[in-house]
Amino acid sequence: MVKLKSNDDKEFEVEEAAVIQSEMIKNMIEDGCATSVIPLPNIDSKTLIKVIEYLNKHINMGKAAETGEEDDLKEFDEQFVNMGWEELFDVIMAANYLNIHELMELCCQSAADRLKNKSVRAVREMLKITNDLTEEEEQEIINDAPWAFEGPEIDDTVN
Amino acid sequence: MESKEDEVSILAMPNLPEDLITETLLRLPVKSLLKFRSVLKSWLSLIRSPEFVKNHLLLSATNKDYKHHSLMFKNGFKDYSLTALLYGSFVEYKKLLSYLSRGSVVEDYLNYLVEPVGLNFGFVYDECQDDYKVVGFFPIVRDRDGYLIHIHEVKMYSLKSDSGRCIDDFQGRRLLDGSPKLVNGKLHWFGGGAKIIFAFDLADEKWTKEYGIQQSWTKMFTIKFPPPQDRAGLIIYPPFLMSTKGDILLQFGSHFTRYNPKDASIRYRDVTNFTPCPEIRDCPVWEIEWKKERDEKELKAKRKEEHAMIAAWGSDSDKDKVDETALMALGDSDLDEEDEDSEDKVKGNKRHWYLESACSRHMTASKEDVFDVFEIFIKKIEKKLGTSLVSIRSDNGSEFENVKFLKFCSINGIDHNFSAPRTPQQNGVVERKNRTFEDMARTMMLPGNIAKNLWAETIICNALIFLNQSATRCL
Numbered sequence: 001m002v003k004l005k006s007n008d009d010k011e012f013e014v015e016e017a018a019v020i021q022s023e024m025i026k027n028m029i030e031d032g033c034a035t036s037v038i039p040l041p042n043i044d045s046k047t048l049i050k051v052i053e054y055l056n057k058h059i060n061m062g063k064a065a066e067t068g069e070e071d072d073l074k075e076f077d078e079q080f081v082n083m084g085w086e087e088l089f090d091v092i093m094a095a096n097y098l099n100i101h102e103l104m105e106l107c108c109q110s111a112a113d114r115l116k117n118k119s120v121r122a123v124r125e126m127l128k129i130t131n132d133l134t135e136e137e138e139q140e141i142i143n144d145a146p147w148a149f150e151g152p153e154i155d156d157t158v159n
Numbered sequence: 160m161e162s163k164e165d166e167v168s169i170l171a172m173p174n175l176p177e178d179l180i181t182e183t184l185l186r187l188p189v190k191s192l193l194k195f196r197s198v199l200k201s202w203l204s205l206i207r208s209p210e211f212v213k214n215h216l217l218l219s220a221t222n223k224d225y226k227h228h229s230l231m232f233k234n235g236f237k238d239y240s241l242t243a244l245l246y247g248s249f250v251e252y253k254k255l256l257s258y259l260s261r262g263s264v265v266e267d268y269l270n271y272l273v274e275p276v277g278l279n280f281g282f283v284y285d286e287c288q289d290d291y292k293v294v295g296f297f298p299i300v301r302d303r304d305g306y307l308i309h310i311h312e313v314k315m316y317s318l319k320s321d322s323g324r325c326i327d328d329f330q331g332r333r334l335l336d337g338s339p340k341l342v343n344g345k346l347h348w349f350g351g352g353a354k355i356i357f358a359f360d361l362a363d364e365k366w367t368k369e370y371g372i373q374q375s376w377t378k379m380f381t382i383k384f385p386p387p388q389d390r391a392g393l394i395i396y397p398p399f400l401m402s403t404k405g406d407i408l409l410q411f412g413s414h415f416t417r418y419n420p421k422d423a424s425i426r427y428r429d430v431t432n433f434t435p436c437p438e439i440r441d442c443p444v445w446e447i448e449w450k451k452e453r454d455e456k457e458l459k460a461k462r463k464e465e466h467a468m469i470a471a472w473g474s475d476s477d478k479d480k481v482d483e484t485a486l487m488a489l490g491d492s493d494l495d496e497e498d499e500d501s502e503d504k505v506k507g508n509k510r511h512w513y514l515e516s517a518c519s520r521h522m523t524a525s526k527e528d529v530f531d532v533f534e535i536f537i538k539k540i541e542k543k544l545g546t547s548l549v550s551i552r553s554d555n556g557s558e559f560e561n562v563k564f565l566k567f568c569s570i571n572g573i574d575h576n577f578s579a580p581r582t583p584q585q586n587g588v589v590e591r592k593n594r595t596f597e598d599m600a601r602t603m604m605l606p607g608n609i610a611k612n613l614w615a616e617t618i619i620c621n622a623l624i625f626l627n628q629s630a631t632r633c634l
Contacts, residue, residue, distance in 0.1 A: 089179075092182075093175065093176075093179065096178075096179055096182075104182070111183045112183050112187045113186075115195070116187060116191050120195065123195060124198060131198075133197060133199070141203070144193075148191075148194045
């Protein structure tokens with residue numbers, strides 16, 4: 001068992017088999033630095049719980065294909081990324097910090113999928129971005145590839 | 160209020176470290192990226208940077224689910240999303256032209272390449288040189304010791320240098336089948352009835368030879384022809400790809416099909432707006448075990464229909480005109496080496512072609528070459544006339560009665576009638592025609608004072624060409 005400590009001083013115990021999916025912690029264990037508690041100053045407890053949930057589920061990922069649990073895992077992944085933007089970004093940052101490649105892939109792809117068909121206006125609103133381009137600059141970009149801005153799939157709603 | 164604003168600014172995407180924004184944007188399709196250039200200045204410069212473009216391409220190209228891959232059909236530049244074709248609930252094609260920027264060199268080149276009928280080309284990204292290349296095969300006719308032979312000239316166009324050049328060292332005479340596949344930086348073509356693989360190395364721009372060793376190939380899967388009730392067509396075309404799940408995407412008749420080699424199951428994919436593309440005839444027939452179950456009349460009518468479509472597509476003019484011009488073209492270039500005693504009946508109005516194999520006592524050509532020439536000739540004639548070959552009549556010469564011929568005929572549904580052995584009388588028309596050739600040749604040689612050892616050349620180069628071009632049928 002390995003002990004992880006979030007930035008709000010809560011401790012979590014995780015199986016070693018699960019936690020070594022994180023390259024960072026794997027290296028620490030190999031170097032013998034994981035004897036006591038590992039402090040994670042960039043991750044709060046709410047995010048850490050999420051990450052640990054993912055790690056525990058994906059413990060046997062290599063074997064999943066053989067045992068036919070692939071679909072089960074896929075369903076879990078779909079449910080897992082079903083969270084708000086803020087939470088998603090927190091998980092992305094945590095996954096980046098802990099260097100968990102699969103989780104990073106999953107969350108970034110999910111973010112990309114959510115943005116994919118959104119209109120520019122919707123994206124700005126969703127991500128709370130203030131436009132810093134002038135109207136001319138914007139028009140120039142639209143004229144450059146007008147087909148990118150039209151199509152039945154473009155979604156102007158914010159959710 | 161202030162605290163809430165603080166929270167917002169921390170959680171908004173611009174406050175993600177830039178490399179994480181990049182990670183997310185890298186997973187978007189091109190269309191979305193072009194759109195999102197106008198979200199924010201920093202996004203604009205990021206999406207425009209060459210490094211981002213390169214990484215995006217790499218990530219899209221290696222995506223295991225083929226999320227960003229699509230199938231391109233040269234006829235009208237249609238493209239279909241691969242994920243949707245394999246596993247999506249419905250598929251709609253997009254017009255590809257809109258993806259290419261106006262007046263781009265690639266578009267010009269593609270247009271240029273598509274025009275010659277039956278041309279094979281590969282459009283690829285060369286990773287080593289960071290360049291886009293088009294490798295195309297151009298059929299040309301060369302004079303070799305008095306014989307006109309068909310070879311293919313390979314030309315390669317590079318987008319980076321905006322220039323095309325000829326790659327000389329491919330001297331193969333055979334037609335290469337279908338479009339090439341890119342594996343390990345090499346373009347692979349099938350040649351000689353799927354018996355040889357030709358590989359073109361994009362890095363050093365040379366042909367690889369060692370693929371000729373059949374023992375070094377591995378059979379990955381076999382596609383079984385489905386039972387009658389499951390058939391959507393008569394022809395299975397070469398597979399497009401094998402997905403990571405082991406399913407194979409292929410075209411069966413005019414339907415996209417997902418085939419599972421494990422249980423030989425077939426799923427037809429519904430495609431909105433997919434009309435059978437005429438260019439499917441460009442593809443080689445990959446495997447057919449079709450038996451004469453259908454009424455032959457029905458089949459012939461169907462074929463006629465299919466071919467009429469090609470003719471119209473090939474030249475954009477009415478069909479009669481195609482027939483005429485094709486005939487002229489055939490007369491001057493195609494009857495270079497001809498097969499003795501064969502006659503092709505073309506459609507109802509019975510157009511006969513006399514082919515001289517040049518393999519008899521008075522000729523010296525190699526019997527092994529006959530099949531290759533015949534195959535090319537048939538392909539050309541079918542393309543040019545927009546009809547198909549129905550039957551061949553020949554004697555029992557070993558140049559006709561062999562495995563290659565048998566296979567070719569059964570694959571293409573051609574009847575091959577043999578005359579009874581040692582009974583030239585049954586081949587009356589052709590034998591009489593031979594006499595005409597000989598008489599013509601003699602007549603031509605006499606006044607011209609031509610040496611007797613040029614007998615073969617006279618028959619091939621002159622007598623036959625005259626005969627095939629002459630307007631009267633009496634000869």
